Amino acid sequence: MTFRTLMIKTHRVLGTLVSIFFVAWFLSAFVMIYHGFPKFSSDEAHRLHPSLPNFSPSDSLLAGMEAMRTHSPEGKPSSLSLSYNPVVGHHLATSGGGEEHWFTLEGKAITPEAPTVEVCHRVAALWSDKIERIDTLTTLDQWTPFSRLREDLPFYRLNLSQQGREVYLSGRDGHIITEHTRSERVWAWLGAIPHWVYFTWIRENRDLWENLIIFFSGLGSLMTLTGLYIGIDVFVRTRKSKRGVHSPYKRRSYRWHHIMGTLGGIFILVWVFSGLMSLADIPKSINGSPKQNAREVLGEQALPLGSYSKNLISQILSRGDVRSLRWSSVGNIPTIKAADSLGQTTCYDARTDFPTPLSLERPQLEQLIGRIYTGHTWQIDRLEEYDGYYISRNGSLPLPVWRIQIEAEDNPYIYVHSQSGMVRTLDRRDRWQMWVYNKPHSLKFTWLVDKPILWQIVCWVLLLVGTVVSVTGVILGVRYLRRSLKPKSKR
Template identity: 30%
Template sequence: MARGLKRTLRRWLYIGHRWVGIVTCLFFAMWFISGVVMMYVAFPGLSDKERLAALPHIQWEKVALSPDDAMKAAAATRYPRDLRLSMLADEPVYRMTAWDGKRQAISAADGRTIVNLSEQQALAVARHHRASRSPQLEEIIDRDQWSVTARYDPLRPLYLITLGDDAGTKLYVSSRTGEIALDTNRTERVWNWLGSIPHWIYPAVLRKDGPLWRLVVLWISGICLIVSVTGIWIGILRVRLKRRYASGRITPYRGWMAWHHLTGLIAGIFVLTWMFSGWLSLNPGEYFAGRNTTPEVLQRYAGHDAPTIAAKLPTPQSQAVEARFVWLDGSPMMIVASSDGVQTPLDATSGESAKLTQDRLGAAAAKLLPRAQITEQLILREYDAYWYAHHHDRELPVLRAMFDDDAKTWFHISPVTGDIVGRVDSSRRTYRWMFNALHSFDFQLLLMYRPAWDIVVWLLSILGTIVSVSGVVIGWRYLRG
């Protein structure tokens, strides 16, 4: 009976892998091919450098309101999460982000709340972009393929403006605040249909419903994960390394079946870890901690919660395109940025340079977690396994403050602006190895010698593609007959 049960289970193992694999191999092939595209073309976004480069210089002579006046005009009851001064075309404005994500724009010239930006104002914003040649309004949209995620919700609807440059750049300008929310170019738009969109199963019709999209991807990747496990199991059962088949081969198969079997044995573990880490990227069951710093922690770091910062107008700074108003450990600061992305911290009341020494930053950091102590402070001057810039820009040098709380939390703090630029705890460090390392091969040794990373990922992707495409061919033949 035991032998018969074993034979029956093995038979159903083969049948299940064969028929479920017909569909899932299409997903495997899609993921491996699109993953290679994603190595070189990211999903469209707007970096701080791009945003600052598109802003005109602040016309300080038009600024009639102080930050305090602007917060009063906005009826703020607490100091906002973010408060900055910049230009809306030819008018200086204060832009505020509340702790609940709500955004407001207040004219720094007359204190009125800016709402319902006109088409001409949106085009005026676009004309200041460096790529602008002959900007034209394409349409007013609520969301499209590139602006589908919830991060743009406080800025909708959006003016979609073509700049008329050779790169086919398009800007998304908020009709609520006049901010540039996003830019895309023709290369990004074309290649992402072969990269991020199929890889993340990201068509706008599905992605606009975040919970549904997450559920669909979890189920698809979960089923594919099971198929990869059964494939490795069958591959091991059917291979003969010592007592070979009559033909002298280690596999009983020929043609596409042999390719599928042998490449599956070679690359199976990588297919499995890629599938597992991809499934894990959605944080099933919310097992891993979030990456964001909570409002309570940020407020302790600021040391101030009332909607005030200075009783006078901000000190004019030549060549500044933006001025941010922040609190650091109870001290008000104005951080001015130029169009090339260089940021300079100033004392908000005197306008003099603010010296952000390690001792000062350490004193502010000590208040981040009131029930824990800082065990170590490091100035990182080179990237390491937990602070690196493979897929996005990260500042160097950076201060790492390490705490003795239960989660062993680390905060990364900019020594230039004092901003908290990153937070990781033991849960996120585990996630770094289980997702970033397994899925993106973000190993420090490979990243130090970038061509090595490309070669390794290309080779493994080719093997995974062979496994997948051979499975598609085999499945097609089964369906035909």
């Protein structure tokens, strides 16, 4: 058997097995451009939840915060927030040592409990709606297929009267797990579910889900590679004919598959392989053994409570329309973030008694980085536009932003937004991940993301090519099966 014959047989067998999955992936990708998997976002929570009451004076609240020290190592919780929950109303929440704790505004510990019927009606009222039926779910379902949610079972599914809306409440503490309307579910069935293989019996078992994605993506990559070889080889063999380089196939399905597969083969190969790499574990050795971890040092964690101004909270709340507060930081600089009903967050410098929006200037950043990376050199630039690694198609990452490049072993890129206090750190391993997955799979290139219409046009053209190749591949696979299963006539 020649190498060419081996490639042809391999492509036919793999194409017959995998082409139908490619059709589903490409068609669902069109929908994924506009619709994702339904979820209950923090922005929606801020829009629906009532405003925080004004604590004036805020001594009782501060006393409650102090009472939480016993639940956080060294009095330093990894997170601290003041928000709303339909079960307990406005409350303080903190985490530390891998556990989350809730407290009343006076600092009394709250024991999580299942939502009552009254609470369920309170949740429905957030959407100005009423409940038609309440279902109790004891297993994960299509809209909660993630194994991490098992600790919240049983779920209470509220079927509301408008738009086919369903709201899932945790049976553990009553928080809203997810929410979706009828139209969102339809789009999910056409997009996210087939594209990400979010079928409950598969996705609830993470190992099974990952192995299936890797297996079919691997087969698809090999199928595309063999097809690309065959397509080029056929064109090369026709170059000396009277017609010159052309597709010799007379059947339309063969000719389209050959031409489009050869022209779009590189895109299809990169797209499928990058999907496989979305689950790949980039070796930690790429980072070496850094002495500092920018993500841990600069992460937006809550500092010890004594770092924050005691009079600032009531001043912020007196401005009205505050839906949540979060105690945060930029390095050793304490901040308090207040979110309003529009989902917009204002970050305040918590070292002052009067609400002063945070504004980090270059000298402050240099001083902060100097404390963390002693003995290292760095470069600071102010970005007015997205660069190759700090990039967002929907504009969720704010601009302008400071970019700090550290000459350390893991070579971290640190992005700091001076007004929001947002810190985004990307070490060498993170940047590798972007090149093997995010950029080739979602076309996250600056020259495209900056032009949304062009980005959509390019996506549509490439996906159409992939769809044509996949559909014709299914047709050829069916014909191959018929020939293989057809009894051979005896001579």
